[in-house]
Amino acid sequence: MLDILKNNFFFAVVRGKDQADAITISRYAIKGGIRNIEITFSTPNAAQVITDLSEEFKDCKDVVIGAGTVMTTDLAKEAIDAGARFLVSPHFDAAIASLAVDKNVYYFPGCATATEVVTAMRAQCPIIKLFPGGILGPGFIKDIHGPIPEVELMPSGGVAIENVAEWKKAGAVAVGIGSALSKNVASQGYQSVTEIAKAFVSALKE
Numbered sequence: 001m002l003d004i005l006k007n008n009f010f011f012a013v014v015r016g017k018d019q020a021d022a023i024t025i026s027r028y029a030i031k032g033g034i035r036n037i038e039i040t041f042s043t044p045n046a047a048q049v050i051t052d053l054s055e056e057f058k059d060c061k062d063v064v065i066g067a068g069t070v071m072t073t074d075l076a077k078e079a080i081d082a083g084a085r086f087l088v089s090p091h092f093d094a095a096i097a098s099l100a101v102d103k104n105v106y107y108f109p110g111c112a113t114a115t116e117v118v119t120a121m122r123a124q125c126p127i128i129k130l131f132p133g134g135i136l137g138p139g140f141i142k143d144i145h146g147p148i149p150e151v152e153l154m155p156s157g158g159v160a161i162e163n164v165a166e167w168k169k170a171g172a173v174a175v176g177i178g179s180a181l182s183k184n185v186a187s188q189g190y191q192s193v194t195e196i197a198k199a200f201v202s203a204l205k206e
Helices: 002-008 019-031 046-056 073-082 094-103 114-122 138-145 164-170 191-205
Strands: 010-014 036-040 064-068 086-088 106-108 128-130 153-155 175-177
Touching: 002 010, 002 064, 010 019, 010 191, 019 036, 019 046, 019 191, 036 046, 036 086, 046 064, 046 073, 064 073, 073 086, 073 094, 094 106, 114 128, 138 153, 138 164, 153 175, 164 175, 164 191
Parallel strands: 010 036, 010 175, 036 064, 064 086, 086 106, 128 153
Antiparallel strands: none
8 A cells, every 4th residue: 555655656635625626626636647635634524525535436446545634633533434544644643643553544744853754753654744845845855864764755835846856856755735736726627637637747757
C-alpha cells in the first residue's frame, strides 16, 4: 500500500463545500491521473464521503482513499471506521500515531522542524508531511536529508504545476495538492479538475 501511494505520488487534498462536491472533485481528479484521495474533515459529512468513494473505487487497486485534517483521535477513529487507508494531520499527534499503528493504517503528520520530523519517525509515521510547504520550500527537504537521509517527506501547501518537478528533484516521495486542483470549478466546471490533474502529471513526466 505504501508503495502504491508513493508510486501515485500525487495526493488530492479535497475540501468539498458539501458531500456531493467532494465526491465529484475526487472523481474528476482520479480521471486526471491523481489516485491518492485525501478527504479533509473540513468537508461536511467527510466520513460518508470516504465510505462512498471507498465503495465506488474498491476494484481500482491503485486508488487509495484517506482522510485529512484529522485533528483528534475521535476523528481518526471516525475516518478509520469509514474506510480511510491513511490519515493526514497539519500537526503531529502522538495519540493519533499510536491509534494508527494499532489499527494498521498510515499516519502522515504535518511537521516543520527537524525535531518534529524525528519525533514523528520514532512514532512509526512512514511518510511525514511538510507543512506549510510553501513556507519551507524544496530546499528544506535537501537540508533535512543531510542528517536524516532515510526520512520520506511529502510537502503540502505551496505545490504548483510550475514547481512540482523541483519538489521531486529535491527528494519528495509525494506531494499534496489542494486548492490548485479545484480553483476553476466555479468558472469552468468539474472537468477543469481533470485538466489540472493531467497538467500536474505531465509536468512531473517532463
